Amino acid sequence: MGYSFHAHRITGGIGADDGFWESLEDGGFRLPRCADCAEWMWPAHHRCAVCGCWEQRWEPTPMDGRVYSWTRVHTAVDRAREGAPDLPYVVIVAELPAAAGARVLGRLAGPDQGVRVGARVNGHIDPPSPRTRGYAVVRWSVSW
Ligand SMILES: [Zn+2]
Structure with missing residues:
Protein backbone atom coordinates (compact mmCIF):
# COMPACT_ATOMS: atom_id res chain seq x y z
CA MET A 1 0.00 0.00 0.00
CA GLY A 2 1.40 3.39 -0.94
CA TYR A 3 1.23 6.54 1.04
CA SER A 4 1.38 10.12 -0.02
CA PHE A 5 2.12 13.19 1.98
CA HIS A 6 -1.08 14.99 1.11
CA ALA A 7 -3.22 12.10 2.27
CA HIS A 8 -1.60 12.24 5.70
CA ARG A 9 -1.03 15.94 6.34
CA ILE A 10 -0.91 16.79 10.03
CA THR A 11 -4.46 17.50 11.19
CA GLY A 12 -4.84 21.08 12.34
CA GLY A 13 -1.35 22.07 11.25
CA ILE A 14 -0.63 25.44 9.71
CA GLY A 15 1.51 23.95 6.95
CA ALA A 16 4.78 25.58 7.95
CA ASP A 17 6.32 22.15 8.49
CA ASP A 18 5.08 20.60 5.24
CA GLY A 19 8.66 20.56 3.90
CA PHE A 20 9.77 18.48 6.87
CA TRP A 21 7.17 15.77 6.30
CA GLU A 22 7.66 15.81 2.55
CA SER A 23 11.41 15.35 2.94
CA LEU A 24 10.93 12.47 5.40
CA GLU A 25 8.67 10.73 2.91
CA ASP A 26 11.42 11.10 0.32
CA GLY A 27 13.89 9.58 2.79
CA GLY A 28 15.67 12.89 3.47
CA PHE A 29 16.05 14.94 6.61
CA ARG A 30 15.71 18.68 6.08
CA LEU A 31 15.12 21.53 8.48
CA PRO A 32 14.01 25.03 7.54
CA ARG A 33 16.26 28.07 7.37
CA CYS A 34 15.39 31.64 6.59
CA ALA A 35 15.97 32.29 2.88
CA ASP A 36 17.31 35.76 3.70
CA CYS A 37 19.39 35.66 6.92
CA ALA A 38 19.85 31.84 7.22
CA GLU A 39 18.44 31.66 10.76
CA TRP A 40 17.20 28.15 11.57
CA MET A 41 13.41 28.23 11.78
CA TRP A 42 12.67 25.17 13.88
CA PRO A 43 10.03 24.42 15.04
CA ALA A 44 8.89 25.41 11.58
CA HIS A 45 7.01 28.66 11.23
CA HIS A 46 6.15 30.87 8.28
CA ARG A 47 8.08 34.00 9.20
CA CYS A 48 11.65 34.46 10.35
CA ALA A 49 11.78 35.71 13.95
CA VAL A 50 15.07 37.52 13.29
CA CYS A 51 14.56 39.41 10.02
CA GLY A 52 10.86 39.00 9.24
CA CYS A 53 11.41 37.23 5.92
CA TRP A 54 8.47 35.05 4.80
CA GLU A 55 10.55 32.58 2.79
CA GLN A 56 12.28 29.47 4.05
CA ARG A 57 14.52 26.92 2.41
CA TRP A 58 14.75 23.29 3.44
CA GLU A 59 18.34 22.35 4.13
CA PRO A 60 19.67 18.77 4.33
CA THR A 61 20.77 18.36 7.94
ZN1 LIG B 1 15.72 35.78 8.58
Missing part, protein backbone atom coordinates in the same frame (compact mmCIF):
# COMPACT_ATOMS: atom_id res chain seq x y z
CA PRO A 62 23.01 15.69 9.51
CA MET A 63 21.05 13.51 11.93
CA ASP A 64 23.72 13.55 14.63
CA GLY A 65 23.10 15.00 18.04
CA ARG A 66 22.58 14.41 21.71
CA VAL A 67 19.61 13.44 23.84
CA TYR A 68 18.02 16.62 25.15
CA SER A 69 15.12 14.79 26.81
CA TRP A 70 13.41 11.42 26.66
CA THR A 71 10.46 9.52 28.06
CA ARG A 72 9.02 6.02 27.97
CA VAL A 73 5.48 5.77 26.62
CA HIS A 74 3.22 3.16 28.21
CA THR A 75 -0.20 4.20 26.93
CA ALA A 76 -1.53 4.51 23.38
CA VAL A 77 -3.21 7.83 22.68
CA ASP A 78 -6.14 8.20 20.31
CA ARG A 79 -4.09 9.60 17.42
CA ALA A 80 -1.43 6.90 17.69
CA ARG A 81 -3.43 3.73 18.38
CA GLU A 82 -1.71 1.97 15.48
CA GLY A 83 1.53 2.00 17.49
CA ALA A 84 -0.01 0.24 20.50
CA PRO A 85 1.69 -3.11 19.70
CA ASP A 86 5.06 -1.35 20.18
CA LEU A 87 4.29 -0.28 23.77
CA PRO A 88 6.21 0.54 25.84
CA TYR A 89 8.54 2.60 23.64
CA VAL A 90 10.94 5.46 24.15
CA VAL A 91 10.55 8.91 22.61
CA ILE A 92 13.60 11.13 22.35
CA VAL A 93 14.04 14.84 21.78
CA ALA A 94 17.46 15.13 20.14
CA GLU A 95 19.40 18.38 19.97
CA LEU A 96 21.26 18.84 16.68
CA PRO A 97 24.40 21.01 16.73
CA ALA A 98 24.47 21.19 12.91
CA ALA A 99 21.19 23.11 13.08
CA ALA A 100 22.10 25.50 15.92
CA GLY A 101 20.66 23.16 18.53
CA ALA A 102 17.31 22.50 16.84
CA ARG A 103 15.43 19.88 18.83
CA VAL A 104 13.72 17.10 16.90
CA LEU A 105 11.37 14.48 18.27
CA GLY A 106 11.64 10.85 17.27
CA ARG A 107 11.32 7.30 18.49
CA LEU A 108 14.23 5.29 19.84
CA ALA A 109 15.49 2.51 17.59
CA GLY A 110 16.70 -0.56 19.40
CA PRO A 111 17.11 -1.30 23.10
CA ASP A 112 16.91 1.53 25.59
CA GLN A 113 20.08 0.79 27.54
CA GLY A 114 22.30 3.83 27.42
CA VAL A 115 19.50 6.34 26.93
CA ARG A 116 20.25 9.34 29.11
CA VAL A 117 20.30 13.09 28.72
CA GLY A 118 23.45 14.03 26.83
CA ALA A 119 23.97 10.63 25.16
CA ARG A 120 25.05 10.79 21.51
CA VAL A 121 22.43 9.76 18.99
CA ASN A 122 22.22 9.41 15.26
CA GLY A 123 19.08 9.16 13.27
CA HIS A 124 17.50 7.48 10.33
CA ILE A 125 14.08 7.63 8.74
CA ASP A 126 11.53 4.87 8.75
CA PRO A 127 9.24 4.99 5.71
CA PRO A 128 5.48 5.45 6.12
CA SER A 129 3.67 2.36 7.38
CA PRO A 130 0.31 1.38 8.83
CA ARG A 131 1.93 1.29 12.31
CA THR A 132 2.76 5.00 11.97
CA ARG A 133 -0.59 5.96 10.47
CA GLY A 134 1.08 6.55 7.15
CA TYR A 135 3.71 9.02 8.38
CA ALA A 136 7.43 8.62 7.83
CA VAL A 137 9.11 8.80 11.25
CA VAL A 138 12.46 9.79 12.70
CA ARG A 139 14.28 7.07 14.66
CA TRP A 140 17.16 7.88 16.98
CA SER A 141 19.81 5.33 17.88
CA VAL A 142 22.10 5.75 20.85
CA SER A 143 25.76 5.75 19.80
CA TRP A 144 28.08 3.69 21.92
Whole structure:
Protein backbone atom coordinates (compact mmCIF):
# COMPACT_ATOMS: atom_id res chain seq x y z
CA MET A 1 0.00 0.00 0.00
CA GLY A 2 1.40 3.39 -0.94
CA TYR A 3 1.23 6.54 1.04
CA SER A 4 1.38 10.12 -0.02
CA PHE A 5 2.12 13.19 1.98
CA HIS A 6 -1.08 14.99 1.11
CA ALA A 7 -3.22 12.10 2.27
CA HIS A 8 -1.60 12.24 5.70
CA ARG A 9 -1.03 15.94 6.34
CA ILE A 10 -0.91 16.79 10.03
CA THR A 11 -4.46 17.50 11.19
CA GLY A 12 -4.84 21.08 12.34
CA GLY A 13 -1.35 22.07 11.25
CA ILE A 14 -0.63 25.44 9.71
CA GLY A 15 1.51 23.95 6.95
CA ALA A 16 4.78 25.58 7.95
CA ASP A 17 6.32 22.15 8.49
CA ASP A 18 5.08 20.60 5.24
CA GLY A 19 8.66 20.56 3.90
CA PHE A 20 9.77 18.48 6.87
CA TRP A 21 7.17 15.77 6.30
CA GLU A 22 7.66 15.81 2.55
CA SER A 23 11.41 15.35 2.94
CA LEU A 24 10.93 12.47 5.40
CA GLU A 25 8.67 10.73 2.91
CA ASP A 26 11.42 11.10 0.32
CA GLY A 27 13.89 9.58 2.79
CA GLY A 28 15.67 12.89 3.47
CA PHE A 29 16.05 14.94 6.61
CA ARG A 30 15.71 18.68 6.08
CA LEU A 31 15.12 21.53 8.48
CA PRO A 32 14.01 25.03 7.54
CA ARG A 33 16.26 28.07 7.37
CA CYS A 34 15.39 31.64 6.59
CA ALA A 35 15.97 32.29 2.88
CA ASP A 36 17.31 35.76 3.70
CA CYS A 37 19.39 35.66 6.92
CA ALA A 38 19.85 31.84 7.22
CA GLU A 39 18.44 31.66 10.76
CA TRP A 40 17.20 28.15 11.57
CA MET A 41 13.41 28.23 11.78
CA TRP A 42 12.67 25.17 13.88
CA PRO A 43 10.03 24.42 15.04
CA ALA A 44 8.89 25.41 11.58
CA HIS A 45 7.01 28.66 11.23
CA HIS A 46 6.15 30.87 8.28
CA ARG A 47 8.08 34.00 9.20
CA CYS A 48 11.65 34.46 10.35
CA ALA A 49 11.78 35.71 13.95
CA VAL A 50 15.07 37.52 13.29
CA CYS A 51 14.56 39.41 10.02
CA GLY A 52 10.86 39.00 9.24
CA CYS A 53 11.41 37.23 5.92
CA TRP A 54 8.47 35.05 4.80
CA GLU A 55 10.55 32.58 2.79
CA GLN A 56 12.28 29.47 4.05
CA ARG A 57 14.52 26.92 2.41
CA TRP A 58 14.75 23.29 3.44
CA GLU A 59 18.34 22.35 4.13
CA PRO A 60 19.67 18.77 4.33
CA THR A 61 20.77 18.36 7.94
CA PRO A 62 23.01 15.69 9.51
CA MET A 63 21.05 13.51 11.93
CA ASP A 64 23.72 13.55 14.63
CA GLY A 65 23.10 15.00 18.04
CA ARG A 66 22.58 14.41 21.71
CA VAL A 67 19.61 13.44 23.84
CA TYR A 68 18.02 16.62 25.15
CA SER A 69 15.12 14.79 26.81
CA TRP A 70 13.41 11.42 26.66
CA THR A 71 10.46 9.52 28.06
CA ARG A 72 9.02 6.02 27.97
CA VAL A 73 5.48 5.77 26.62
CA HIS A 74 3.22 3.16 28.21
CA THR A 75 -0.20 4.20 26.93
CA ALA A 76 -1.53 4.51 23.38
CA VAL A 77 -3.21 7.83 22.68
CA ASP A 78 -6.14 8.20 20.31
CA ARG A 79 -4.09 9.60 17.42
CA ALA A 80 -1.43 6.90 17.69
CA ARG A 81 -3.43 3.73 18.38
CA GLU A 82 -1.71 1.97 15.48
CA GLY A 83 1.53 2.00 17.49
CA ALA A 84 -0.01 0.24 20.50
CA PRO A 85 1.69 -3.11 19.70
CA ASP A 86 5.06 -1.35 20.18
CA LEU A 87 4.29 -0.28 23.77
CA PRO A 88 6.21 0.54 25.84
CA TYR A 89 8.54 2.60 23.64
CA VAL A 90 10.94 5.46 24.15
CA VAL A 91 10.55 8.91 22.61
CA ILE A 92 13.60 11.13 22.35
CA VAL A 93 14.04 14.84 21.78
CA ALA A 94 17.46 15.13 20.14
CA GLU A 95 19.40 18.38 19.97
CA LEU A 96 21.26 18.84 16.68
CA PRO A 97 24.40 21.01 16.73
CA ALA A 98 24.47 21.19 12.91
CA ALA A 99 21.19 23.11 13.08
CA ALA A 100 22.10 25.50 15.92
CA GLY A 101 20.66 23.16 18.53
CA ALA A 102 17.31 22.50 16.84
CA ARG A 103 15.43 19.88 18.83
CA VAL A 104 13.72 17.10 16.90
CA LEU A 105 11.37 14.48 18.27
CA GLY A 106 11.64 10.85 17.27
CA ARG A 107 11.32 7.30 18.49
CA LEU A 108 14.23 5.29 19.84
CA ALA A 109 15.49 2.51 17.59
CA GLY A 110 16.70 -0.56 19.40
CA PRO A 111 17.11 -1.30 23.10
CA ASP A 112 16.91 1.53 25.59
CA GLN A 113 20.08 0.79 27.54
CA GLY A 114 22.30 3.83 27.42
CA VAL A 115 19.50 6.34 26.93
CA ARG A 116 20.25 9.34 29.11
CA VAL A 117 20.30 13.09 28.72
CA GLY A 118 23.45 14.03 26.83
CA ALA A 119 23.97 10.63 25.16
CA ARG A 120 25.05 10.79 21.51
CA VAL A 121 22.43 9.76 18.99
CA ASN A 122 22.22 9.41 15.26
CA GLY A 123 19.08 9.16 13.27
CA HIS A 124 17.50 7.48 10.33
CA ILE A 125 14.08 7.63 8.74
CA ASP A 126 11.53 4.87 8.75
CA PRO A 127 9.24 4.99 5.71
CA PRO A 128 5.48 5.45 6.12
CA SER A 129 3.67 2.36 7.38
CA PRO A 130 0.31 1.38 8.83
CA ARG A 131 1.93 1.29 12.31
CA THR A 132 2.76 5.00 11.97
CA ARG A 133 -0.59 5.96 10.47
CA GLY A 134 1.08 6.55 7.15
CA TYR A 135 3.71 9.02 8.38
CA ALA A 136 7.43 8.62 7.83
CA VAL A 137 9.11 8.80 11.25
CA VAL A 138 12.46 9.79 12.70
CA ARG A 139 14.28 7.07 14.66
CA TRP A 140 17.16 7.88 16.98
CA SER A 141 19.81 5.33 17.88
CA VAL A 142 22.10 5.75 20.85
CA SER A 143 25.76 5.75 19.80
CA TRP A 144 28.08 3.69 21.92
ZN1 LIG B 1 15.72 35.78 8.58
